[in-house]
Amino acid sequence: MDNLKDKVALITGGASGIGRATALLFAEEGAAVAIADINQEMGESAQKEIENLGGQIIFIKCDVSKSADCQLAVEQTVATFGGLDILFNNAGIVSRTNVLTITETEWDQVMGVNVKSVFLMSKFAIPYMEKRGEGTIINVSSGWGIQGGENAISYCASKGAVTNMTRAMAIDHGPKNIRVNAVCPGDTDTPMLRSEADGLGIAYDQMVKDSSKGRPLGRIGTPKDIAQAVLFLASDASTFVTGSILVVDGGGLAGTG
Ligand code: NAI
Secondary structure, three states: OOOOOOOEEEEEOOOOHHHHHHHHHHHHOOOEEEEEEOOHHHHHHHHHHHHHOOOEEEEEEOOOOOHHHHHHHHHHHHHHHOOOOEEEEOOOOOOOOOOOOOOHHHHHHHHHHHHHHHHHHHHHHHHHHHHHOOEEEEEEOOHHHOOOOOOOHHHHHHHHHHHHHHHHHHHHHHHHOEEEEEEEEOOEOOHHHHHHHHHHOOOHHHHHHHHHHOOOOOOOEOHHHHHHHHHHHHOHHHOOOOOOEEEEOOOOOOOOO
């Protein structure tokens, strides 16, 4: 369990769901981990959980849509652990609305948290990776960053942007030995999915049942399913992988396109 020994990782949205499972897995694999999240209570609880397991961990309160917060998160990580090797751009929010029902404020919020954050965090992190002579960035897109989805106009726009930013960043930073990849989770059992069910007025169990039906593996994802794919892209198991969009969805997209 030493796949990330001596590595330093910064995980946005690491207080909950996929980010939290990834922080735990990275710590188990020997990385020093910084969690940057807007939710202080959950962030401190994730920090405690990982500390109790003997992991090296800090929590940094951060709104990833704000430039000054992103800069601080990167600088605090480097000041604490002496550098930065892995950036996991995972923080995200969803709005289940269409062009007629979404407000301009909501549109800006979704684009700020899901897209601008990837630009900002990467902007501050890449110079430190260049200093190390290597680095790896993993962005969280979605199945809806590849195909469209119902009543999720800003979310689909934001995840489509993340998918193609990943390819563009891989081209720009590959020559400095910085790999940039994305994971596209399918429906995964996290507080976000539960909040979507609430927002749509659907019972969570029914949502899970319906979503599972469309997947050859017959179930939705667990946060750990996604974390394991992120670990592959973060580790030296993927040294020749960049610009790649890894779908992790139990086969949900296999029959499309
Ligand atoms: P979650 O809601 O459990 O976790 C998201 C985390 O991001 C929370 O800890 C939250 O506090 C944090 N966050 C939200 N706004 C923030 C901000 N402005 N600054 C800093 N942190 C902020 O959600 P989940 O499901 O773990 O989502 C993680 C990523 O996976 C998101 O990008 C999401 O779009 C993506 N995803 C999730 C899927 C699912 O079914 N759960 C499916 C496909 C993609």
